[in-house]
Amino acid sequence: MKTYDLVIVGGGVCGMTAAVYAARASLSACILEKDVCGGLVNWTHTVENFPSHKSIHGMDLMSLCREQVEELGVSIEEVEDVERVDFSGAEKRLFTSSGEEYTAGAVIVATGRKPRPLPVQTSFERVHYCSVCDGAAYRGKNVIVIGGGNSGFDESLYLTGLGVSHVHIVEAFPTCIAAASTQDKARAGGKISVSVSTELVSVAALPDGRGRVLLRNTATGAEDVEETDGIFCFIGQSPNTRPFEGELDLKDGYIRVNADMETRIPGVFAAGDVIVKKWRQITTAMGDATIAALQAEKYLRAMK
Amino acid sequence: MSVENVTRLDSSSFDDFVRSHEGIVLFHKKLCPHCKVMETVLGKVAAQIPMSLAAVDSEEEPALMEKVGAERVPTLALIRGGEVRAVFTGIRNPREVMAWYQGN
């Protein structure tokens, strides 16, 4: 069993910001991160709205954060998934995938969100959620991108930049919500086509490794079959709150907090993309984290 | 890779490494989040089972990717008995990698 003043669940930008504040308040703190620190920002090629950096790779920005957190003496446990929690006592208990138990006087939940999976069951293996990881295998080939939001368009531009011959963006709603300038750029290049009001019905694996995709126009009901080399899925995010179901108050899967980032359980705070809120950005996650960490410090001091 | 004691391989050193080591080679790429996760997973596995760890930058060494039959990253190649015994692409947790390593 490992014991800290504060355990932060999730090492995204929110969790790391909270860790900086906790360390500077001389709390013993630990980040438990199921993958590696950085969270969703690691998946963003270029961040251009973070004050102090005109343009920076998301992963580079997160490496700088991680270095700072480590130098401040915060314990970082990566590939350590919090699977179950017990927040019933004054000492909060957290159980992880490695079989370890952590206890702390206070906890900040900063588990963010994860990409929604493809909405159909298929044995087709070439379904991807990361164009940086998987895009290069499709140079000179055709792919379908599911989702016409900012991610769908940004990733499509990235894929054609890599040398993918053609990207077909499929959007279920009548219009794409991606920024108009990005849509214009994508359409201008001639390698990206867009179908709106179109839903994915099924995907079958073909013997040659390609996929046969059935699409349906939601307005007319007309169906269309398309063969593709791969599918990239960017249809939004859902909150990572499974371990907290039954413990914390959730709304549509997101954690309810008050303005001080307090959950319904004293000593348990939540912050960042995982809470009920309107704007989910790096800077808003950092703001939440600041409040949560300062409030956690106040709570811990009062308990002593 | 950030994991300690990792040998960086290229086309001039890969075959020698395979001939003389037992362990895992990670094919990765810069700015690839899944690759970072697998680096950390491999560090944890190597802390429990003695093995050699090596890394190949897939963008700098496309011929080595082809040699092991890898199209995407992260790909792990298991090296034993002077040859590449097994290859897989994607994410696995330390327990799964240990089982794969011991079962091949």
Ligand SMILES: Cc1cc2nc3c(=O)[nH]c(=O)nc-3n(C[C@H](O)[C@H](O)[C@H](O)COP(=O)(O)OP(=O)(O)OC[C@H]3O[C@@H](n4cnc5c(N)ncnc54)[C@H](O)[C@@H]3O)c2cc1C
């Ligand atoms: C494609 C895309 C592009 C974006 N671009 C921008 C941008 O340019 N600028 C901007 O300001 N914002 C951008 N955003 C939004 C921004 O990424 C988020 O607002 C921000 O990452 C939220 O940080 P977070 O720490 O709350 O959550 P996350 O970044 O999601 O981090 C949560 C962390 O918790 C970990 N975790 C989850 N469950 C567990 C568990 N059970 N145990 C342990 N660890 C767990 C996860 O692995 C993850 O590392 C973008 C989002 C997306 C999807």
